[in-house]
Amino acid sequence: MTAFQIILMGLLIICAVSVSFSKNLLNSVLIYMSFSLVMSLLWICLESPDLAITEAAVGAGITSVLFFVTLKKIHAINVAEKEEEQKATQRNLPENGGKDE
Amino acid sequence: MSKRKPAEEYHKTFAFHFFSWLRGEKDPYLGNVEMKPQKEYEPDPELHLRHEKEHDAILDKVYDMKHNRALGLFHRLYQATSILFCLFLMALLLVTISHLPATGAAVKPVNNEVAARYIESGLEETGAVNIVAGMILDYRAFDTLGESHVLFVATITVLIMLRLDKNKKGEPNPLTKDMNPNDRIYEPKNDAILQMVASFLVPIIIIFGIYIILNGHLGPGGGFSGGAVIGAGLILYLNAFGFGKTERFFTEKTYKWICFFSLSFYCLAKSYSFYTGANHLHSIIPKGTPGAILSSGLILPLNIAVGLVVACTMYAFYAMFRKGGF
Numbered sequence: 001m002t003a004f005q006i007i008l009m010g011l012l013i014i015c016a017v018s019v020s021f022s023k024n025l026l027n028s029v030l031i032y033m034s035f036s037l038v039m040s041l042l043w044i045c046l047e048s049p050d051l052a053i054t055e056a057a058v059g060a061g062i063t064s065v066l067f068f069v070t071l072k073k074i075h076a077i078n079v080a081e082k083e084e085e086q087k088a089t090q091r092n093l094p095e096n097g098g099k100d101e
Numbered sequence: 102m103s104k105r106k107p108a109e110e111y112h113k114t115f116a117f118h119f120f121s122w123l124r125g126e127k128d129p130y131l132g133n134v135e136m137k138p139q140k141e142y143e144p145d146p147e148l149h150l151r152h153e154k155e156h157d158a159i160l161d162k163v164y165d166m167k168h169n170r171a172l173g174l175f176h177r178l179y180q181a182t183s184i185l186f187c188l189f190l191m192a193l194l195l196v197t198i199s200h201l202p203a204t205g206a207a208v209k210p211v212n213n214e215v216a217a218r219y220i221e222s223g224l225e226e227t228g229a230v231n232i233v234a235g236m237i238l239d240y241r242a243f244d245t246l247g248e249s250h251v252l253f254v255a256t257i258t259v260l261i262m263l264r265l266d267k268n269k270k271g272e273p274n275p276l277t278k279d280m281n282p283n284d285r286i287y288e289p290k291n292d293a294i295l296q297m298v299a300s301f302l303v304p305i306i307i308i309f310g311i312y313i314i315l316n317g318h319l320g321p322g323g324g325f326s327g328g329a330v331i332g333a334g335l336i337l338y339l340n341a342f343g344f345g346k347t348e349r350f351f352t353e354k355t356y357k358w359i360c361f362f363s364l365s366f367y368c369l370a371k372s373y374s375f376y377t378g379a380n381h382l383h384s385i386i387p388k389g390t391p392g393a394i395l396s397s398g399l400i401l402p403l404n405i406a407v408g409l410v411v412a413c414t415m416y417a418f419y420a421m422f423r424k425g426g427f
Contacts, residue, residue, distance in 0.1 A: 049321035050233055053313060057329035062415050065336055069422040 005045050011038045025076045029067045036060035228388035228397035229318040237323070238400045238407075242371050248325075249367065249407055252414045253360055263421045292341070299341035306334035314408035318397040324407025331408065332415025339419065347420075356413050363406040370399050 015035040022028045036059030043052035071077050111117055121127045130136065166173055202209050219236055227235035237245050313327030339347050377384045389396030 050323060050326060053322055053326040054329060057326055057333055061333040062329060062336065062419070065333075066418060066422055069419065073422070 002045075005042065008038055008042050008045070012042070025071055026068075029064055029071065032067075033060050033064045036063075224391055227400065228391055229400050230391055230397075231318055231320060231323075233321075234318045234323050234400055234404070235397070238318075238403045239374075239398075242374075242403065245324075245403075245407065246367055246371060249364060249410050252410060253364065256414050256417050259418060259421055295341045299337055303334050303338045303341075306337065307331050310334060310408070310412070314404050315394065315401070317404040318400045319392065319394070324404040325411050327404075328408035328411025329415060331412035332419075335412065335416045336419045339416070339423075344420075344424070351413075351416065356417050359409050359413050363409045367403060367406045370403060374399055 012035065015031050015038065019028050019031045019035065022031060036055055039059065040052045040055040043049070043055055068077075106114070118127070118129070122129055163169070164172065206212075219232060219240065223232045223235045223240075224230065227239040229235035229239070307330075310327045310329075310331035313322035313330060314324055317323035317327065335347070335351070374384060374386070376382070384398070386398045388398050391397070395401070
């Protein structure tokens with residue numbers, strides 16, 4: 001095991017611990033994304049490029065995007081600015097309604 | 102043959118009533134059961150306030166840390182026990198791992214004749230240079246078929262949970278009435294940077310995905326990873342240009358037909374090869390020269406089928422999360 005792999009594994013542990021200790025859900029998803037990225041580098045070191053491609057595309061890409069959409073749906077992003085957003089919605093509704101659908 | 106009853110007599114039979122109820126022509130309760138329109142529930146503000154006060158009082162009494170000593174003791178014990186349990190579990194797992202044989206050791210149970218067979222005669226029997234592709238799409242193609250179906254079933258489940266249907270008359274679901282017509286409302290519209298980057302990146306990402314799928318039997322990659330890359334490219338395109346652009350080429354119908362044709366092609370192709378293999382018949386599908394792009398028999402078309410299903414599924418997940426439909 002090379003020093004590079006040991007560093008990557010240390011990063012994995014740091015990421016895994018900090019996901020559960022992070023207070024902000026958005027930060028948790030971002031850290032989880034970096035976990036997947038480090039994991040895909042590790043897969044390359046372990047000589048399985050197939051898994052590295054899949055991990056990078058699914059773990060770091062699509063899963064996190066789905067998490068982001070869910071966080072947005074439950075209004076977990078920008079809790080402090082929620083009221084301003086609601087005002088903005090009421091202002092924007094008449095002009096934007098249904099244009100993009 | 103029974104005689105046909107006259108219409109008046111038939112109208113008295115049970116079968117007539119039953120089928121007219123089934124067709125929705127007649128409501129059996131109408132006229133027989135007295136029905137009052139239900140009043141909308143109106144909370145009594147005074148009663149509600151009293152209930153809340155009582156609830157708070159009960160909570161204050163129970164969770165009074167200064168006076169309820171048993172509760173405090175329980176909390177401290179709970180924390181200590183959970184920490185001890187976690188430490189115990191960690192120690193147990195670490196001890197177990199330290200007793201496992203090292204990676205790649207000859208005494209490991211995975212190093213048996215099956216793995217040796219795959220490595221020695223995989224190229225000859227499947228025609229795929231990439232041993233992994235030969236394994237998952239030839240020796241163990243049945244597993245991969247199951248995986249594709251699991252993805253398909255997962256999409257259907259998400260569809261059941263998140264889909265907001267129109268009702269029979271074509272009116273939108275009452276649940277969507279309170280929602281914004283689209284949720285891009287918080288985002289900057291027609292973001293120039295995002296659109297510019299997407300117009301550069303999306304073709305490259307999709308071509309890379311196609312390359313991974315088509316090259317699956319020659320190098321690392323295959324249907325699942327390539328399909329996921331294409332799906333990610335489609336999601337980026339959707340984010341940059343909105344649903345209006347993607348609905349031109351990808352609707353629910355497209356998804357349905359692509360999944361149907363890919364999965365049934367997979368089923369038929371593998372049934373054929375299992376049938377010939379089990380009965381020691383000669384398969385008509387040529388193996389080709391190993392290393393050429395058109396080689397290794399069924400692996401290339403199967404890769405394409407799996408890739409199509411995965412790409413469509415990833416896109417469909419995202420579209421349903423965003424607006425509950427395609």
